[in-house]
Amino acid sequence: MGIAVSAIxxxxxxxxxxxxxxxxxxSISFWNFGSLALITRENxxxxxxxxxxxxxxxxxxxxxxxxxxxxxxxxxxLGVNVARTRLIALVALSLLAGGAVSTVGSIAFIGLAAPHxxxxxxxxxxxxxxxxxxxxxxxxxVVADTLARSIAxxxxxxxxxITSLLGAPVLIALVTVKNNIWKTR
Amino acid sequence: xxxxxxxxxxxxxxEIICDYSEQIPAGxxxxxxxxxxxxxxxxxxxxxxxxxPIKGTITIGDIQPILIPSAQLAKIRAMAxxxxxxxxxFTVKEIIExxxxxxxxxxxxxxxxxxxxxxxxLSGGEVxxxxxxxxxxxxxxxxLLDEPLAAQDIYSRKRIIELMQKLAEAGTTVVVVxxxxxxxxxxxxxxxxxx
Numbered sequence: 001m002g003i004a005v006s007a008i009x010x011x012x013x014x015x016x017x018x019x020x021x022x023x024x025x026x027s028i029s030f031w032n033f034g035s036l037a038l039i040t041r042e043n044x045x046x047x048x049x050x051x052x053x054x055x056x057x058x059x060x061x062x063x064x065x066x067x068x069x070x071x072x073x074x075x076x077x078l079g080v081n082v083a084r085t086r087l088i089a090l091v092a093l094s095l096l097a098g099g100a101v102s103t104v105g106s107i108a109f110i111g112l113a114a115p116h117x118x119x120x121x122x123x124x125x126x127x128x129x130x131x132x133x134x135x136x137x138x139x140x141x142v143v144a145d146t147l148a149r150s151i152a153x154x155x156x157x158x159x160x161x162i163t164s165l166l167g168a169p170v171l172i173a174l175v176t177v178k179n180n181i182w183k184t185r
Numbered sequence: 186x187x188x189x190x191x192x193x194x195x196x197x198x199x200e201i202i203c204d205y206s207e208q209i210p211a212g213x214x215x216x217x218x219x220x221x222x223x224x225x226x227x228x229x230x231x232x233x234x235x236x237x238p239i240k241g242t243i244t245i246g247d248i249q250p251i252l253i254p255s256a257q258l259a260k261i262r263a264m265a266x267x268x269x270x271x272x273x274x275f276t277v278k279e280i281i282e283x284x285x286x287x288x289x290x291x292x293x294x295x296x297x298x299x300x301x302x303x304x305x306x307l308s309g310g311e312v313x314x315x316x317x318x319x320x321x322x323x324x325x326x327x328x329l330l331d332e333p334l335a336a337q338d339i340y341s342r343k344r345i346i347e348l349m350q351k352l353a354e355a356g357t358t359v360v361v362v363x364x365x366x367x368x369x370x371x372x373x374x375x376x377x378x379x380x
Binding site: 063066067069070071073074076077078079080081082123124125 | 233256316
């Protein structure tokens with residue numbers, strides 16, 4: 001499902017790139033690779049708002065998400081409204097991911113690597129995960145951005161390149177070392 | 186008291202239970218016994234509010250489980266599944282405390298020594314006991330257990346049966362599904378056979 005939806009949106013972006021002006025196409029391409037270079041003060045206000053609202057919602061539904069990880073039936077038996085919790089989680093997710101992506105473009109692997117690393121170190125409790133994923137994600141972005149700006153001076157490498165090069169091996173290592181990182185602390 | 190009135194349940198297009206009526210007395214242990222595929226787990230799921238009968242009604246006291254919100258229903262009935270599968274590494278204590286206090290029930294089910302173990306590292310019987318303990322920790326007037334004795338050794342079986350008896354004496358309505366090869370059901374107050 002995710003792959004199919006992703007394919008549709010990738011195709012849409014491809015179509016848009018083909019029909020827009022050259023300047024717009026360049027900004028689409030810039031956004032596709034992701035960059036922290038063009039962030040303005042207004043951007044920071046916007047992303048702070050979506051991050052805070054998204055994080056508060058995620059924090060509120062964390063106990064339900066813990067129960068949901070035991071399976072839909074068990075969560076329901078424990079009093080969780082499964083469909084509503086999923087919907088609220090989707091709203092929180094959209095605010096957090098959408099806010100970030102609309103500001104800095106799509107930076108590969110941060111969203112995938114940060115929660116996995118946090119779960120690996122701090123366990124599966126979602127309240128713990130929200131705080132530590134935010135810290136680890138921010139650290140990964142700052143380190144990757146610093147490397148992207150300094151490795152090939154005076155040129156700046158796309159930050160997505162660095163996060164992929166850093167994030168993918170970390171993820172592979174975790175999966176390999178611990179067999180299944182979803183199951184371990 | 187749990188009352189089933191002319192209940193018909195269809196699952197995946199197949200009629201599992203047809204026009205079935207039964208009364209399950211409060212404060213007792215009722216055992217539903219039968220072979221694989223006889224519909225005993227389906228009946229338990231319907232009492233738990235997981236499934237809606239296409240005909241007839243199920244009531245716990247004067248409440249129909251399928252008509253009330255899940256949070257309210259969780260205060261009335263608790264259920265332990267037969268094949269509980271834990272995929273994330275919560276500890277035994279963390280899982281049970283998602284339902285309520287853990288200490289007493291962990292002692293009763295011999296889980297105290299495993300309190301800080303990750304559930305993903307437990308044996309089948311231990312996982313089942315964690316699921317049972319979680320349901321009991323919910324402290325509801327109705328307790329539904331699907332094959333709680335299936336993967337247990339003699340010692341654990343005895344403990345589970347004693348705990349069910351203690352809960353029933355204290356007023357809990359315990360409904361247990363067991364496989365038909367379960368020979369001795371002397372601990373049951375009522376046995377339902379041949380759905």
